[in-house]
Amino acid sequence: MKKLNHKIRTKHMLWILSGICIALIGISFLLPGVRSAVKTGAAYVITPIQRGINRMGMWFADKTDTFKEMDEVIAENERLKQRVDELTEENSMLVQNRYELERLRELLALGNDYPDYDTAAAKVIAKESGNWFHSFNIDIGKNQGIEPDMNVISGGGLVGIVTEVYENSAVVESIIDDGYNVSGKCASSSDLCIVNGDLSLIESGLLRITNIMKDSTVKEGDMILTSHISSKYLPGILIGYVTELTEDSNDLTKSGYLIPAVDFEHIEEVLVIKQLKDTGGEK
């Protein structure tokens, strides 16, 4: 008798909990305010702990790396010395080129395309659980002046965009995420294109690039920047370099792959550009 009773209770409990879950799902879709309030509350507790774990992990990694990398460092030093010589030579040539460039710019009255954006440094402290997507959490948020849609860069290349902001943390969606689109522009020819993240390319570290006009002069090795027509991205941020272009079967466009400028495998620190793209419309 007792066993039967227990069984019924378990089934009932299953229904009740199912109801709660479905209600939560409903709330997530219908009342985004409630959802983000819950998430903010959770982040308030979770973020400090994640930050602590991250700091501890970094400390350990530093300690172990110090021993392991001694040999590598010596070898690298040798190589770098050589490199310095090469670069010094190259630099002197480039300085000459720069003077020439400045002169020509003045001649053409071209403005500087890349204004210095105000940025905030952030540490990556957590990643979404599960292996299908690659959004991650950073350790600064609303209190540090972060807002949704701010661009995130690292090492000079585009990493992604802030999607959600909590008190002291924020969620960044990375450009390598599947189904993620950025409008791009070829640096040399100004041709427009679309850059897509694709899970099936993540292992090879590539992005997909599509919608390049067939007649355009984009070629392998060209730099792709964020375009001026993008609604969320500031123009002129480096996304990556083109590899492997092929003509599409529709005979109108070309597509290929892109090597991102950022090393997504070892992403630890990022910069958030604290300026939103001004699209002229009302917010």
Place this chain on the structure above:
Amino acid sequence: MFLRSVLRKIIVIGIAILAAFIQTAVFPLFSFQIPYPNLMILLTSVFGFIAGKREGMYTGFICGLCADLFGGTVLGFSALLFMYLGYMNGMIRRFIYEEDIIFPIILVAATDFAYNFIYFVLNFMLRNRLQFGYYFIHTVLPEIIFTAVLVLFSYKQFLKLHKRLLRYEEGSET
């Protein structure tokens, strides 16, 4: 008396939260891109298998809720999915000896596969990304293997914990 009966739930909640932190903050320290084991699935499946439908259901619900709160966009979705996975794992318990190590591994692998398959259907297939074979080999399979290896090391500990708790609870009833 009451405290004794909720002890199990507190322990399960504690383990789930710990696992969620490991999943989101510790694993990414090693690498950002390679697949990680799925601790939430491991907990849900193992607890369901060794403690039955009821505990599997609760554990799944708690693990899912953690997964929702630590990331993800829709609150309650993982909770619902994990809850049913835990419940189903609990249903299988009746037929198998729990001391055997092979079966839990197969069960966790199957649960992880089921979870990832549902995730694939809802998040990828509906966007016309159909090459499941590719995703299976590069994303799902590594996750399953990592998770299964973890089961191999942790299953005995979970079983011991479960038995100790059971003794403790029975002690409180007499």
